[in-house]
Amino acid sequence: MAEVKFEKISPADFFYRNRDIAGFTNPSRSLYTSIRELVENSLDACEMGRILPEIIVELQEVGEGSSEDVKIFRLRVKDNGIGVDAKHIPHAFATVFYGSKYGYRQSRGTFGLGGTMALLYGQITTNRPVTVISCTNGDIHEFVLRIDVVKNEPIVLDHKIHKNNDEWKGTIIDYYLEADYTNSKAKIVEYFRNTAIANPNASLTFIDPKGRLYYFPRVTEKMPEPPKEALPHPVGVDVETMKRLISMTKSETLLSFLTSSFQRVGPKTAREVIELAGLEHVANPKELNHDQLTALVEAIKRYKKFRAPDPTPLSPIGKDLLEAGIRAILMPEFLYVVQRPPQSYSGFPFIVEAAIAYGGKIPPSENIQIYRFANKIPLLYDERADVVWKVVSERIDWNNYNVSKGAPLAVVTHICSLKVPYKSVGKEAVADRPEIERELTIAIRECARELKHYLIKVERRTIAIKRLSIYAKYLPKIARFSAELIDRKEPPDVTKLLKKMGVTPDIMEKVRLEEQGSSM
Numbered sequence: 001m002a003e004v005k006f007e008k009i010s011p012a013d014f015f016y017r018n019r020d021i022a023g024f025t026n027p028s029r030s031l032y033t034s035i036r037e038l039v040e041n042s043l044d045a046c047e048m049g050r051i052l053p054e055i056i057v058e059l060q061e062v063g064e065g066s067s068e069d070v071k072i073f074r075l076r077v078k079d080n081g082i083g084v085d086a087k088h089i090p091h092a093f094a095t096v097f098y099g100s101k102y103g104y105r106q107s108r109g110t111f112g113l114g115g116t117m118a119l120l121y122g123q124i125t126t127n128r129p130v131t132v133i134s135c136t137n138g139d140i141h142e143f144v145l146r147i148d149v150v151k152n153e154p155i156v157l158d159h160k161i162h163k164n165n166d167e168w169k170g171t172i173i174d175y176y177l178e179a180d181y182t183n184s185k186a187k188i189v190e191y192f193r194n195t196a197i198a199n200p201n202a203s204l205t206f207i208d209p210k211g212r213l214y215y216f217p218r219v220t221e222k223m224p225e226p227p228k229e230a231l232p233h234p235v236g237v238d239v240e241t242m243k244r245l246i247s248m249t250k251s252e253t254l255l256s257f258l259t260s261s262f263q264r265v266g267p268k269t270a271r272e273v274i275e276l277a278g279l280e281h282v283a284n285p286k287e288l289n290h291d292q293l294t295a296l297v298e299a300i301k302r303y304k305k306f307r308a309p310d311p312t313p314l315s316p317i318g319k320d321l322l323e324a325g326i327r328a329i330l331m332p333e334f335l336y337v338v339q340r341p342p343q344s345y346s347g348f349p350f351i352v353e354a355a356i357a358y359g360g361k362i363p364p365s366e367n368i369q370i371y372r373f374a375n376k377i378p379l380l381y382d383e384r385a386d387v388v389w390k391v392v393s394e395r396i397d398w399n400n401y402n403v404s405k406g407a408p409l410a411v412v413t414h415i416c417s418l419k420v421p422y423k424s425v426g427k428e429a430v431a432d433r434p435e436i437e438r439e440l441t442i443a444i445r446e447c448a449r450e451l452k453h454y455l456i457k458v459e460r461r462t463i464a465i466k467r468l469s470i471y472a473k474y475l476p477k478i479a480r481f482s483a484e485l486i487d488r489k490e491p492p493d494v495t496k497l498l499k500k501m502g503v504t505p506d507i508m509e510k511v512r513l514e515e516q517g518s519s520m
Helices: 011-017 027-048 089-094 114-126 185-198 239-248 254-261 267-277 290-302 319-329 387-395 434-485 495-501 505-519
Strands: 054-064 071-079 130-135 140-148 153-162 170-179 203-207 213-216 334-339 343-345 348-358 369-374 377-379 409-417
Touching: 011 114, 027 054, 027 071, 027 114, 027 170, 027 185, 027 377, 089 114, 089 130, 089 140, 089 153, 114 130, 114 140, 114 170, 185 203, 185 213, 185 319, 185 369, 185 377, 239 254, 239 290, 254 267, 267 290, 319 334, 319 348, 319 409, 334 434, 343 434, 348 434, 369 387, 387 409, 387 434, 409 434
Parallel strands: 054 203, 369 409
Antiparallel strands: 054 071, 071 170, 130 140, 130 170, 140 153, 203 213, 334 348, 343 348, 348 409, 369 377
16 A cells, blocks of 8 residues: 655745746746736835835846746836835745735735745746845845745845935845746736826836836826725624634623724624624633634624625725826727725625726727726736626627727726635636626726717717718809809808808818819
8 A cells, every 4th residue: 555645835835836826827927927916016015105106127138048938037126115124024025925915905915925926936947036125214225035945934145234325215126037028028018008007196117128118107196095904894704714813802801802803893783793693792702612603603694784894995096097097098089987886795895996998099999998907906817707808798788888899999997805806816817706796887887878978979970060061062062053053253152151050160171171182
């Protein structure tokens, strides 16, 4: 009989062996994911400090890779955010699942994995360490780090302290990775373009290996309200979460524990839940056994009177900022933006924002162009697996809104939540939760109704212009022919008549050019 061997591996070792599930599937996708994860961290660092983001990304080819298209690149990302305290830098950048994004508030990152995973991928493919330079206040700290994959711990190879004569504050990540830029260039440029839509208050600069500069300037200095830390909502809490909250509480009674550990739970609600669970108000939460904890959680699930979750931990883009971003990048002829009121799924609050842009610089396309965002992150892969594609393609009958096939139409959606229900760790597709799907459908339909009104006006205006063009073309001829019939030297002036009918100088000029073209 074969001997079965059991072993325990660290989170870093797990993702070292299974990096595909985090979006690092191949050299092309891995480069895109690395840039995205590091830029997201920079944007979060600026937003938390209410700082207008200045982010510079430089990519340099430095050597041959494992194949013809794959090369060794140096990736450098610099921001002007709040920086990272020196004591946290080694673990923040060289420990998987260590970060500041596990609180009850919205952030671009979800798992505390992305940035570290990007650096781990670089270490795996090039065997070179990462350099992290950061400053919060005072001196600048420079660390050279490597990840101990087996122990999931940082290895500090060097630590230098520099004088901060320029009073700089922010973070610089500088490391090497094996990548395929040729096949990822289009997605990377699209990522920066879309990021500029969701973050019009950011200045984004990308310098590629050929020295080409892609610059997306700031178009507004308005800052969105940053998310605020809040208590968890009781709906959606399971036994393990309840155990964790109890282990951290200082409350000595079950009543005070519920009112101090959860949002929107007052004394009356707490008493009703405790009675529904068959427990005592004065019971010490730390002395509850497993069956009593289970009864408490089951009572919370059966209790139907909880108020909706507090939306203050959320930070939507906002109608004004989203409109500014779309106008700057897509330059549409028509634009309508809507922000839905806060809703919740499984106890997690979320807000849906949507926009429809039409015409202008938007090129006609057989398929409706979809721009998807979640917590201000552009989602560029797995479009057909996303709930937005389902709503746009299956739930909306565009014929009802006078939208013809091949129209120059773009649909922009943004979902912000404490916990976006991504389908994978790669964070590229949102699951079709019924609550989110319903809100998306309502928002897009509202935008589509406004588009229909606009298209009807355009159609009416087109018909009117066509009719007036006929008047402008034939009335002068009728006047001239009539004058010739009665031997009148000068035909009557019909200019005033045409003006009263609504014929503008533009229409007259258009008719003149058409006649000039037909006579040539």
